[in-house]
Amino acid sequence: MKTFNLCVLLSLAVAVHCVPILQDSQEDEQFAESYLKNLQSLYGPGMEPVESGSGSDTNPDACDVTLVLDAVATLRGEMLFFKDSFIWRTHPLRDTPEQSLITAYWPDAPTDIDAAYESRESDSVLLFKGQRVWAFSGYDLVSGYPKPISSFGLPESVKKIDAALHDEESRKTLFFVSNEYYSYDEAKKTMDQGFPKRVDETFSGLTGKVTAAFQYRGYAYIYSGSHMFEYHLGTKTFFRELQNKYFLPCTEY
Template identity: 30%
Template sequence: MRVSTAALCLAWALALACAHPLPHGKSEAAGGGHPHEAEPPNNDTDLAQLCVDEGSFDAATLNENGTMLFFRGEGVWEISRGAPRPHIRPLAASWPELGGPVDAALRLHRRQHPQEHQNLYLFQGEQVWAYAGGQLRPGFPRRVADEFPGVPGGLDAAVECHPEECGGESILFFKGDTVYAFDLELRVTKPRTWPGLGPCTAALRWLERYYCLRGTRFQRFDPRTGEVPPGYPRDLRDYFIPCPGRGHGNASWGDAGHGCSKMPFQALLSDDTGRIYAFRGGLSFRLDSWQDGHHAWPLGQTWPGLEGEVDAAFAWDGRTYLIQGSQVSIFLSEQGHRRVLGYPRALQEELGVPSADAAFTCPGSAHLYLITGDHIRLVDLTQTPRHVGEPTPLPHDHVDGAMCTNDGIFLFDGTGYYWYPSVAQLLGAQQPAPLRSITTDFFRCPQ
């Protein structure tokens, strides 16, 4: 059995990595870039050069396969699923029709419009190219103004804007100090000015957040207002480029930061918004959005104020519960994971148990199942105070984590997991289900 991609596929590593030196920025690239006759080798010298490079990228996006693309001059840097190192490729190798550097790039996400869904758009001067499955779509290239009425040519950057974050299906185009918001349904453009953001040489959406790149710096911004939160700008080399001795790159976390390692996960979580997280060694991973790439982050990056390891996690009524030892913290799922006031609180006080090895709730249910050792107990979350049911034996001596989705129950133990179609079948099982591989089925790691 393969886990449902919509709900459970862990994504492949996002890390912009080594680069072959190319002309810096749009003006230099347009003035004399030349195509590579052969793909340059990937080596530590490339990475070292990139880590001291102060040049801008022309464009950044993810392609239809979830590969992160960073463009500069006549080349593009790629990080593919499971690849041990990034791949440096001349533009002409993938997009021979272009014939030169790009100004902007974006991947369009429109499930209700199959012809456009997962298309890669590359902008150059007054024209735009659209690729589906790596092939140029019929009728392209087209004039930017014809494909996106009201949007000028010679763009600096572009990024898709998902309806759940932007109030409708749209694209943000950047040129100078002006942002052109193009409504994909109404086919109209509204110019905006966001003084707090400033010009962008590239723009990127990743894991529901929006980034404006300029030189080696980047800012996160609100796609509705252009507001930039405190703490920006930051350096790309501390986040997206794994420069030795810098940032929080997963190399400093050892095996804990690599999805294909054999380290067990301590907890998993499927929340009310459809997001799925895995917790290991003080880090959290996003599992559900494989086409945005996956990346390990310190807990506090996603769960403000949280540190250390998570022992168990579950979601209910728009809230996520993260259990650490004898305490539990509650975060609001829809408000940027804001911790509820008064937490952490004693787990005994909140749920009526002193600790838990694993926990899960199923979609639409207020029944919480807590696993300790080889027993499972039911807690009705609608009751106050909470009443803990009698322990029921499991056909497992121990599990590290548990999760329930519309696809069934998943119990995680070491490098493997067990799948049960329903709670009833889990509770009635006399023998463990067949053991399956976490790295193969969830991370698609090479066997």
């Protein structure tokens, strides 16, 4: 008999509550209904149950050494790791990553995204898929989104973004497209002149396709496949090569 998880989103600052439910079990269905009503009495109405997956074979595994993430971003002190329809959240105060469906947090969000980054200026997280971008403040879609990625000033020839990297100090966001990258000025809302540039000319040793990127404590972490490269953002100096599990730990040991 298969199982799925009943998940209820309380807020972006609170973990998703999940309980295993047996399919075709009237007793467990009654328990699920009672569980949801109890949470609604504590946190208020309007919450809906979400099936977080029908089995481990559909959920990406953080312990998979060949795992290639779709995107990585930060949000209000947390780290977000995207893969297919799922998202992991990690926080410095929690040892275990929390996995859930992307749409459990953002019902209007796309899945299988291409890139993501946090905009501190607008207090939002931006998700990219194909030639469109979605912006979410909290778990609400920002008015006017989704927008075409050309609204950033990218040429119409760019059909998708492979990764996005926001630098808090310079207030610039780098958009990686194939073996090149563009630089977007968040303050001026314009693309910087002199771009695109080749990725390997700026980030030494990075010869493979960029698949995800984010900034943490002044360092850039750029993913290429199942590996991650650490650079100083100011000088672009390469420090070391790491595996995905450096920030997204396997918890099955």
